[in-house]
Amino acid sequence: MTTMTRLLPHPILSLTLTGLWLLLVNSITPGQIVLGLLLGWMIPLLTLRFWPEVVTIRKPFTLLRYVGLLLWDIIVANFTVARLILGDLDRLKPIFIQLPLSLTSDLAISLLASSITLTPGTVSAKLSEDRRYLLVHALNEADPDTLIATIKQRYERPLQEIFE
Amino acid sequence: MLEYLLSFLILTGAIFTFIGSLGLLRLRDFYMRLHGPTKATTLGVGSLLIASAVFFSNHDAGISLHEILITLFLFITAPVSAHLLAKAALHLNLHSFAKMPVKSIKEKERSSSDAIDVKH
Amino acid sequence: MLDFVIVIALGLVAVAVAMSFWRLLRGPSLPDRVLALDTLYVNAIALLMLLGIHLGSALFFEAALLIALMGFIGTVALCKYLLRGDIIE
Numbered sequence: 001m002t003t004m005t006r007l008l009p010h011p012i013l014s015l016t017l018t019g020l021w022l023l024l025v026n027s028i029t030p031g032q033i034v035l036g037l038l039l040g041w042m043i044p045l046l047t048l049r050f051w052p053e054v055v056t057i058r059k060p061f062t063l064l065r066y067v068g069l070l071l072w073d074i075i076v077a078n079f080t081v082a083r084l085i086l087g088d089l090d091r092l093k094p095i096f097i098q099l100p101l102s103l104t105s106d107l108a109i110s111l112l113a114s115s116i117t118l119t120p121g122t123v124s125a126k127l128s129e130d131r132r133y134l135l136v137h138a139l140n141e142a143d144p145d146t147l148i149a150t151i152k153q154r155y156e157r158p159l160q161e162i163f164e
Numbered sequence: 165m166l167e168y169l170l171s172f173l174i175l176t177g178a179i180f181t182f183i184g185s186l187g188l189l190r191l192r193d194f195y196m197r198l199h200g201p202t203k204a205t206t207l208g209v210g211s212l213l214i215a216s217a218v219f220f221s222n223h224d225a226g227i228s229l230h231e232i233l234i235t236l237f238l239f240i241t242a243p244v245s246a247h248l249l250a251k252a253a254l255h256l257n258l259h260s261f262a263k264m265p266v267k268s269i270k271e272k273e274r275s276s277s278d279a280i281d282v283k284h
Numbered sequence: 285m286l287d288f289v290i291v292i293a294l295g296l297v298a299v300a301v302a303m304s305f306w307r308l309l310r311g312p313s314l315p316d317r318v319l320a321l322d323t324l325y326v327n328a329i330a331l332l333m334l335l336g337i338h339l340g341s342a343l344f345f346e347a348a349l350l351i352a353l354m355g356f357i358g359t360v361a362l363c364k365y366l367l368r369g370d371i372i373e
Contacts, residue, residue: 020233023229023230023232023233024230024233025230026228026229026230074203074207075207077203078180078203078204078207081183081187081199081200081203081204082180082183082204084199085183085186085187085190085191085199085200085204086183086186089190089191089192092196094193094195094196094260094261094262095262095263096260096262096263096264113243113247114240114243114244114247115243117202117242117243117246117247118202118203118206118239118242118243121199123195123198123199123202123246123247123250124243124246124247124250125195125247125250125251125253125254126247126250126251126254135254137195137198137250137262138262139196139199167285167286170286170289170337171285171286171289174286174289174290174293174334174337175289175292175293177293177330178292178293178294178296178297178330178334179296181296181297181300181326181327181330182296182297182299182300184300184323185299185300185301185303185304185323185327186300186303188303188304188307188319188320188323189303189304189306189307194313194315194316194319197307197316197319198319201304201319201322201323201326205300205323205326205327206326208330209326209327209329209330209333212293212330212333212334213329213333215333215337216333216336216337216345219337220342223340228342230345231333231345233349234329234345234348234349234352237349237352237353237356238326238329238352241352241356242326244356244360245322245356245359245360245363248359248360248363248364248367249315249318249319249322249359249363251363251367252314252315252318252363252366252367253313253315255366255367256313256314256315256366258313258315
């Protein structure tokens with residue numbers, strides 16, 4: 001372990017904490033920036049044991065594109081769900097599907113599960129013990145295979161490119 | 165112009181919040197009810213918070229971005245609580261209109277016996 | 285116009301609170317009630333933000349932030365209770 005990684009074990013976490021601090025105090029004065037940087041440096045050191053995995057972002061631009069895609073899908077998802085809720089409830093066909101996972105890292109799996117929950121008509125319900133399947137509940141879906149293919153292609157592949 | 169933007173954001177937010185709770189009231193089983201609050205309410209409140217950020221940025225001196233903090237927090241926590249609630253419901257074997265894939269039922273029995281093992 | 289819109293929005297969110305409250309009382313299962321509580325705290329944040337804009341006061345932000353934090357922790361603790369029958373292991 002080099003001195004650099006010992007002093008600054010999680011650079012991304014430190015930056016995020018600094019940003020959060022500046023948002024929380026709602027001002028960008030030099031003093032607050034210094035305090036934010038100090039907090040961003042201290043907190044990861046004090047909570048080192050809670051972060052066993054070191055996060056590496058391989059493709060920052062893919063991540064940005066993924067966030068954009070996700071925001072768009074969240075808005076679309078809301079109109080879909082609103083239509084389903086206001087429409088005829090007897091015609092809804094809810095199903096459970098098993099989504100086989102190719103992701104392995106903790107962070108990528110939890111991001112995928114959260115993305116699935118926030119996007120059209122699906123909620124992730126349970127991760128299997130061996131971490132190879134995710135149980136997903138869909139509000140109204142006629143064809144499970146298309147849904148699995150869409151999720152894998154749209155969300156899982158970019159996450160795999162970014163984190164693994 | 166600003167007033168129209170604010171009115172639009174506030175109305176969208178309120179309508180989606182309303183629809184989320186309507187889903188909670190109307191839908192027929194627990195897993196379906198989960199969809200309403202996690203999606204519609206989250207976006208509705210997010211939209212209201214952005215309206216508030218826009219309003220206070222123009223109202224007081226200086227921009228006000230700390231509402232973004234709550235929005236971010238809600239968008240991160242909503243899927244987590246939904247996932248935990250779904251897990252709890254599966255654990256309690258709540259009735260569902262959706263059919264369960266056969267393999268996962270076995271898995272669930274195994275994992276619930278695991279949970280009992282852990283407890284003792 | 286803004287004042288009028290805010291009053292309508294407050295009405296809509298108030299009805300949303302009433303509907304969540306009905307689900308909280310009605311159940312039928314425990315996860316349903318926990319979900320209703322979860323929705324109620326998010327609705328409370330919406331109400332606070334609307335009141336903040338209506339009264340032109342930024343004081344409501346801290347309250348909303350605290351409700352968001354505590355509400356999430358409460359939901360997680362209740363879910364844990366439902367899953368394990370125990371909160372602190």
